Amino acid sequence: MAGNFLTTRFEAMLAWGRKFSLFHYPYVTACCGMEYMSAACAHFDIDRFGAGWTRFSPRQSDLLLVVGTIAQKLAPVLKTVYDQMTEPKWVIAFGACTVSGGIYDNYAVVQGIDRVIPVDIYIPGCPPRPETVLDGLLKLQEKIKTQGQDWRWKKKTS
Amino acid sequence: MTTRLQAQARPESLLLNMGPSHPAMHGTIRIMLELDGERILNSEVEVGYLHRGFEKTCEHRTWFNLLIYTDRLNYVSPLINNLGYVMTVEKLLGLEVPERAQWIRVLMSELSRISDHLTCLAAMAMECGAFTAFLYKMKAREFLWDAIEQTTGARMTTSYIRIGGVRADLHPDFEAVVRRAVDETRKVVKDVRGLLDKNPIFLGRTRDIAVMTPDNALSYGWTGPCLRSTGVAYDVRRAQPYLTYDRLDFEIPVGERGDNFDRYLVRMSEMEQSLRIIEQCLKPLARTVPAPSGIAPAEAIREARRRRPDDPVRLSPNLEGSEKAVYPGIMAGDKRYVLPPKEDAYTTIEGLIAHFKHFMAGHGLRPPKGEAYFAVEGGNGELGYYIVSDGSDRPYRLHLRAPCFHIVSALEELIRGRYVADVIPTFGSMNMIGGELDR
Numbered sequence: 001m002a003g004n005f006l007t008t009r010f011e012a013m014l015a016w017g018r019k020f021s022l023f024h025y026p027y028v029t030a031c032c033g034m035e036y037m038s039a040a041c042a043h044f045d046i047d048r049f050g051a052g053w054t055r056f057s058p059r060q061s062d063l064l065l066v067v068g069t070i071a072q073k074l075a076p077v078l079k080t081v082y083d084q085m086t087e088p089k090w091v092i093a094f095g096a097c098t099v100s101g102g103i104y105d106n107y108a109v110v111q112g113i114d115r116v117i118p119v120d121i122y123i124p125g126c127p128p129r130p131e132t133v134l135d136g137l138l139k140l141q142e143k144i145k146t147q148g149q150d151w152r153w154k155k156k157t158s
Numbered sequence: 159m160t161t162r163l164q165a166q167a168r169p170e171s172l173l174l175n176m177g178p179s180h181p182a183m184h185g186t187i188r189i190m191l192e193l194d195g196e197r198i199l200n201s202e203v204e205v206g207y208l209h210r211g212f213e214k215t216c217e218h219r220t221w222f223n224l225l226i227y228t229d230r231l232n233y234v235s236p237l238i239n240n241l242g243y244v245m246t247v248e249k250l251l252g253l254e255v256p257e258r259a260q261w262i263r264v265l266m267s268e269l270s271r272i273s274d275h276l277t278c279l280a281a282m283a284m285e286c287g288a289f290t291a292f293l294y295k296m297k298a299r300e301f302l303w304d305a306i307e308q309t310t311g312a313r314m315t316t317s318y319i320r321i322g323g324v325r326a327d328l329h330p331d332f333e334a335v336v337r338r339a340v341d342e343t344r345k346v347v348k349d350v351r352g353l354l355d356k357n358p359i360f361l362g363r364t365r366d367i368a369v370m371t372p373d374n375a376l377s378y379g380w381t382g383p384c385l386r387s388t389g390v391a392y393d394v395r396r397a398q399p400y401l402t403y404d405r406l407d408f409e410i411p412v413g414e415r416g417d418n419f420d421r422y423l424v425r426m427s428e429m430e431q432s433l434r435i436i437e438q439c440l441k442p443l444a445r446t447v448p449a450p451s452g453i454a455p456a457e458a459i460r461e462a463r464r465r466r467p468d469d470p471v472r473l474s475p476n477l478e479g480s481e482k483a484v485y486p487g488i489m490a491g492d493k494r495y496v497l498p499p500k501e502d503a504y505t506t507i508e509g510l511i512a513h514f515k516h517f518m519a520g521h522g523l524r525p526p527k528g529e530a531y532f533a534v535e536g537g538n539g540e541l542g543y544y545i546v547s548d549g550s551d552r553p554y555r556l557h558l559r560a561p562c563f564h565i566v567s568a569l570e571e572l573i574r575g576r577y578v579a580d581v582i583p584t585f586g587s588m589n590m591i592g593g594e595l596d597r
Contacts, residue, residue: 029208030186031314071596106211127315
């Protein structure tokens with residue numbers, strides 16, 4: 001009984017730590033990148049929410065921000081980047097193109113990145129305003145807080 | 159798949175892949191480098207990672223509806239892209255635009271141009287390690303975008319410049335906001351000059367690196383700030399003046415050496431010139447008629463049922479500057495090509511039919527058969543649209559002359575024989591914009 005209680009509290013602490021220390025990898029391709037830059041800079045300041053640390057290596061980051069249109073030619077690259085990230089990892093689809101292909105309903109564009117990689121949070125907008133981006137980030141933090149935490153030394157039950 | 163470089167490379171040299179997932183490659187370009195130690199022997203630039211089928215998609219959209227795709231070409235200066243497309247269609251139609259709309263277009267183009275240059279130089283400075291300069295420039299861009307947002311309703315993808323004029327008149331308070339943006343930008347330009355102009359780290363990475371000669375630049379088809387940095391004073395605004403640029407007083411800054419640092423300097427000086435143009439635009443744009451105040455559309459429809467036809471209803475504030483009273487100042491009067499004012503569409507049968515016909519399949523805007531090319535000075539250079547019309551309600555062919563396609567095509571030559579570290583400032587100073595490059 002006591003062990004069970006301790007484990008739960010430990011998970012809550014782990015979740016709290018994880019949600020405020022998101023190292024993000026901005027996979028910037030297109031227009032949304034401009035709004036990502038605005039959100040990351042002084043006016044909107046994503047740093048206030050504990051996600052200010054931009055890592056340009058997938059191996060060092062736990063949040064993949066897919067910012068902008070993913071063309072068919074780019075989709076394998078995105079998959080590779082996602083596979084290179086270590087667990088635990090989360091993905092935000094940033095903007096209409098990554099959510100559903102947006103206005104580009106044609107031969108060249110992937111109709112939503114969830115055809116390539118799993119997505120945690122979808123941020124709509126073409127491009128989304130920085131306020132929307134911050135809202136999406138807060139929603140992801142809420143998700144991290146409530147989801148079961150995966151930690152390496154935990155016994156897998158399957 | 160073996161690339162050209164992989165097939166040609168010497169067996170003893172090292173092949174290094176840079177991008178597309180690389181912070182300085184903006185996610186949409188890939189450079190294969192053949193290296194001897196740190197020195198680049200050969201390279202191969204691969205584009206097309208942001209190919210979104212712009213030109214083909216436009217063939218399936220009506221003349222009016224494809225405007226939104228032009229926003230997303232050079233997404234740092236969407237208003238100039240709108241302008242280029244719209245002016246090409248106006249050339250096909252032979253449409254005259256009211257003077258006030260022309261001044262608004264100039265003002266909006268220059269605001270966009272500054273934000274384009276700021277973004278390019280911010281990225282270039284950040285990639286060279288000058289993070290403070292990046293934050294300063296982003297700060298200035300926010301003030302410019304506030305001014306754009308106030309009038310157009312969107313920060314980036316505005317679709318504000320329409321065939322025949324502009325969507326709405328300027329916001330009543332635009333002058334104060336534009337003046338604030340101008341002041342803030344001027345401060346930032348001064349600060350950034352102080353940070354970078356004599357900075358030995360920045361100079362070491364940009365001075366005399368990737369030198370382009372004027373002849374070579376012209377043969378590659380370079381235009382815009384990159385061409386002017388080599389000393390050729392070609393600017394579409396001066397060479398083939400459009401809108402009211404021939405009545406404005408501004409200079410065309412040129413560089414001397416054509417290296418990375420000159421490309422930076424030319425962009426910095428151009429921002430100062432653009433700020434001058436904006437200040438000159440404010441005088442003719444000062445409002446002569448007071449902003450109308452009226453009632454909301456739903457209310458107006460109810461009102462119109464009770465009123466006599468000769469007692470018109472005034473709609474506002476939801477129309478945000480496109481009221482009937484200001485409409486003649488911002489839109490051409492030709493009913494075949496231009497939407498009726500919303501008051502008419504909501505409250506009169508003629509207006510409703512005109513509006514309906516404008517959007518009915520096969521009935522909307524139909525330019526005569528023919529072709530047209532028109533170029534405006536975009537953030538990167540000569541932004542030209544070539545449009546073929548077969549007389550139907552959508553273009554037969556639309557081609558964009560993207561300035562940065564020509565500029566990036568010289569990248570292989572510029573980095574040959576340089577070090578790997580030189581790729582970053584060289585590529586940064588070119589201002590590659592994926593949406594425009596890959597279309």
